[in-house]
Amino acid sequence: MKIRSYTGSDKDRLESFLRRQVTFAAMNGQTIDAFCVENVADFEAGGTVSLLMETDDDVVAIADLLRRHPTDGSLWLGLFVVDERFHDNGIAQTLYEQLEQEQMLPHHSVFRRGVLPHNERAYRFWRRQGYTYEKESVTARGDRVHVLIKTIDP
Known part of the structure; x- marks a missing residue:
């Protein structure tokens, strides 16, 4: 799989x-339109x-990284x-x-991630990746989240 930076020319893709991620939008308490508008705005x-x-010309996943959080x-x-379409297959x-390996470790060895408290599936996934519960917090949107942390020893 190829990972590359988003550019404005990728907006339609x-x-x-985002419009295919109906379950994720609903879990966030958003309509698919609101979910799409918010995330496109964040990417831009x-x-x-x-x-x-x-893979080829198909977007199979997206990620957004803040490489150095201003507080921590x-x-x-x-x-x-x-x-x-690709859930439950590894x-x-x-x-x-x-x-x-490609986008996170070259820049830092401590990673954090917020997970909605009711998203048990995501919580299990992140625990399998080595993340542990650190604390509760509130997002800029006002959502309560569990902050998970992963530290890689240098």
């Missing part, structure tokens, strides 16, 4: 990908590293969405491992 705003994960200095994985695991 990003929107198409800058300040983070927005990434597309592709760690790398935050703000968004990691694997296309619902692709998310493979994509995350590649993302960590």
